[in-house]
Amino acid sequence: MSEPVPERPRANFAAALNVRRNAVRGFSFAALATAAVLAVFVFLPGAQRPVAYYLGLGFVFGSALGALATTVLTLISAYRLAKELD
Secondary structure (H helix, E strand, O other), X not given: OOOOOOOOHHHHHHHHOOHHHHHHHXXXXXXXXXXXXXXXXXXXXXXXXXXXXXXXXXXHHHHHHHHHHHHHHHHHHHHXXXXXXX
């Protein structure tokens, strides 16, 4: 007979890849990196434009970097899980 189908396959798949942990780590890294970039390139030298523009740019940079870091960490988790199952 075939194996029983899990109740929540997507949730089980996300849990196996540690997506939640990777997202926390990825967006934490992105927040620190964004704060460092804004501090070094905007706030320390003095901004010539309104700060709201830079905060918007920081939000976009942080979101994109967080998504990228989460994706990379999840791909590493998937690779390790595949190696473990082989």
